[in-house]
Amino acid sequence: MLKRIWTIFIRDLTVNMREFMTLFMMVIPLLLAVGINFLSPGINDTSVNLALIENENPEQAAYFDDFAHIELFSDKQRVEDRVRSRDDVIGILPKDNGYFIMTQGNEPESVLEYAKLLNVLYESDVQLEDARSEIIEFGRTVPPLKKMLVNILLLLISMLAGMLIALNILEEKVDRTVSAINVTPTSRSAFILGKSLTGMAIALFSSIACLLITGFYNINLGQAALVVFSTTILSLLIGFIQGLNSDDVMEAAGSVKLLFLPMAGSIAGYEFVKGNWQIFFYWSPFYWAYKANDMILSKSGSWPQLILFIGIILVICGAVYALLAPRIVKGLQ
Amino acid sequence: MKLLSSFKKELILASRGFYFYVELVFALVLLAVLLFAIPQNFSSTSTEYLFFNLPQEGKGIFINNILKDDLDTKSEMVEVEASGKTFNAELIVTDESEIYIVDSEEAVRTLADSEKVIGAVIELDDNNQLHYKYYLQGYESTRLKNLIFILQNESTDVLEERFENQDVRPLSTDYEPLTDRENTIPPLIAFSGSLMGMFIMASYIFLDKKEGVIEAYAVTASSVWRYLMSKIFVVLLTSVVSGLIIIMPVMGFRINYGLLLLLLLTTGFFASSLGLLIASFYDNLVKAFGVIYLLVFLLMVPSIAYFIPGWDPVWIKIIPSYPLLQGFKEIILPNGNIAYPLITSAGFLAVGIILFTITNTRFKKTLSV
Numbered sequence: 001m002l003k004r005i006w007t008i009f010i011r012d013l014t015v016n017m018r019e020f021m022t023l024f025m026m027v028i029p030l031l032l033a034v035g036i037n038f039l040s041p042g043i044n045d046t047s048v049n050l051a052l053i054e055n056e057n058p059e060q061a062a063y064f065d066d067f068a069h070i071e072l073f074s075d076k077q078r079v080e081d082r083v084r085s086r087d088d089v090i091g092i093l094p095k096d097n098g099y100f101i102m103t104q105g106n107e108p109e110s111v112l113e114y115a116k117l118l119n120v121l122y123e124s125d126v127q128l129e130d131a132r133s134e135i136i137e138f139g140r141t142v143p144p145l146k147k148m149l150v151n152i153l154l155l156l157i158s159m160l161a162g163m164l165i166a167l168n169i170l171e172e173k174v175d176r177t178v179s180a181i182n183v184t185p186t187s188r189s190a191f192i193l194g195k196s197l198t199g200m201a202i203a204l205f206s207s208i209a210c211l212l213i214t215g216f217y218n219i220n221l222g223q224a225a226l227v228v229f230s231t232t233i234l235s236l237l238i239g240f241i242q243g244l245n246s247d248d249v250m251e252a253a254g255s256v257k258l259l260f261l262p263m264a265g266s267i268a269g270y271e272f273v274k275g276n277w278q279i280f281f282y283w284s285p286f287y288w289a290y291k292a293n294d295m296i297l298s299k300s301g302s303w304p305q306l307i308l309f310i311g312i313i314l315v316i317c318g319a320v321y322a323l324l325a326p327r328i329v330k331g332l333q
Numbered sequence: 334m335k336l337l338s339s340f341k342k343e344l345i346l347a348s349r350g351f352y353f354y355v356e357l358v359f360a361l362v363l364l365a366v367l368l369f370a371i372p373q374n375f376s377s378t379s380t381e382y383l384f385f386n387l388p389q390e391g392k393g394i395f396i397n398n399i400l401k402d403d404l405d406t407k408s409e410m411v412e413v414e415a416s417g418k419t420f421n422a423e424l425i426v427t428d429e430s431e432i433y434i435v436d437s438e439e440a441v442r443t444l445a446d447s448e449k450v451i452g453a454v455i456e457l458d459d460n461n462q463l464h465y466k467y468y469l470q471g472y473e474s475t476r477l478k479n480l481i482f483i484l485q486n487e488s489t490d491v492l493e494e495r496f497e498n499q500d501v502r503p504l505s506t507d508y509e510p511l512t513d514r515e516n517t518i519p520p521l522i523a524f525s526g527s528l529m530g531m532f533i534m535a536s537y538i539f540l541d542k543k544e545g546v547i548e549a550y551a552v553t554a555s556s557v558w559r560y561l562m563s564k565i566f567v568v569l570l571t572s573v574v575s576g577l578i579i580i581m582p583v584m585g586f587r588i589n590y591g592l593l594l595l596l597l598l599t600t601g602f603f604a605s606s607l608g609l610l611i612a613s614f615y616d617n618l619v620k621a622f623g624v625i626y627l628l629v630f631l632l633m634v635p636s637i638a639y640f641i642p643g644w645d646p647v648w649i650k651i652i653p654s655y656p657l658l659q660g661f662k663e664i665i666l667p668n669g670n671i672a673y674p675l676i677t678s679a680g681f682l683a684v685g686i687i688l689f690t691i692t693n694t695r696f697k698k699t700l701s702v
Contacts, residue, residue: 028626028627032630035634039634039637042644042646043637043644045475047477048643049643066476066479067476067479068476083504086645086659087645088642088643095500098500099500100500102502103501103503103504104504104508105505105506105507105508106505107642111643112501116499116501117480120499121483121487121492123495124487124491124495126486126487127483127486128482128483131486132486133465134464134465134466134467135466135469135481136466136469138445138469138470139471141471142472144472164622261359265370268370272375298449300447
């Protein structure tokens, strides 16, 4: 049986590799990883955007540049136009005895307070050279937002693998290959499992590659591979259920959309819901996968914790399988 | 008439399918999330760990100053755990932060490290001057570090007084901010309603391609564009219904529904035409999946900028979902700018028409791919 599954997997992989699509599916997560690298420094450097008049006070502009993003404009009207634009830019303009702060009126309070504080510090002649403070760093270089985006990407890769498996099975169903397998020595389960291995292999390859591209080469890649593997089993299960129970591509597409809900909800729950309220997300394997990935990316977890999280994911998957086994068997017929 | 007839047929077919109801269920779930899971306003309290390595009197002055901002002007003794150790702390909760005053530098270092927050030790230097030691994670930007570096150069009382006396001149004062719950609506409608049309439209076409419907149109009195347009109408209808399900219970009658419908329809038309165009290049959904996946990701990037006020680079503004999000935001904002959603709608309609024309030509030429 294992040999047949392996043969189907190798055949499927060879066939898929000839297609542009499979390579495309492997390349897209890598492009997204490059995109995350491109986005995160800019987002992390976000403080406040200030608009000033060019050459009005070069010393002031240089001072603010140490603490905020500065844009210079030729006159007051242009500063006002910039402040009126859709993003949050605060103008600092001269008046008779000092400077005033020009706002559009709709900026978040934190943005306005930051700008006010900078103007106070400048007016008080507070200089970096006179600092009485010392900064000690823990040496973490990956900002939380980048970690979050990479974690989301890892979950999406697993989801994508599941969707691919679902769509592959659906195609085989439409082509009636699943029924044709009945007259061969290979069982239907072995055929389906063999076909699913390609999706899992792609998920593992893409996840590890994305982690390396985004600079997470110091984490425990073995732990990460385990989480990806368990999440892909989840996606595989969902893919099976979708693929086998959908009669056409529209049904599968609808299911894909529904699938995003527990995933997005689990991520939002983990990131934004505090303390004991997180208990409401314990049912979701995506929650545990996200939590496990977060632990690995932060390099803060231990093996027993990780095994616990993976165990929970697998138990939930097992429970879902036990619940839906009759439908899966029926779908294979 | 033929278009109307095609639309009716498509609608009947869609109402018999699973997808039509998925859309409605999805919208209801999103509504439930909005009403019950997302608070009116997120709590944005930060956590700080402080250690005052000062004589008792100096420590008392600092703590009393912080206590003035405490919600009940009382502190509470608590135990905090980190890295397998337990530390005693005095907890002061203000509007903006939870401040834990601990009794050793080791506690500050351990807690700041394990909880990934800022920790600070305030002590006296050799000249009996206050010296501030901050524990940061390392990923903070240089600009933020600079600010932290100089924040204590001047007396807090002096800074506070000057801060309160800053001359702030807003260009407009009739602005009312959205609550966090209301602010979440534009991304939900944009992605669930308008942009998913791209994916759904492509799926519809691949289904019909498989069944040879498009070739069949070559021998009927109806034209391909009517067939495509009737499909788009079905997607637009589901998009409008699901959009209204999400927005009406939250916003009530406080917004301009004419504008909302206009933007939903034009952006839905744009997304559907884009989905059609993608579908015209591939013969099944699996093959088109990569392009759709990449596009969905690209279109999601402006939603990051939407939630981060200080990050709004110029290149993000040319991604179509940027004006889409801002357009929906203007519609639900009290005193929002009416011109922006109108111009955005006109832009999406124009681009949608161009995409539709190209797609129609491609389908007419090939009749299948």
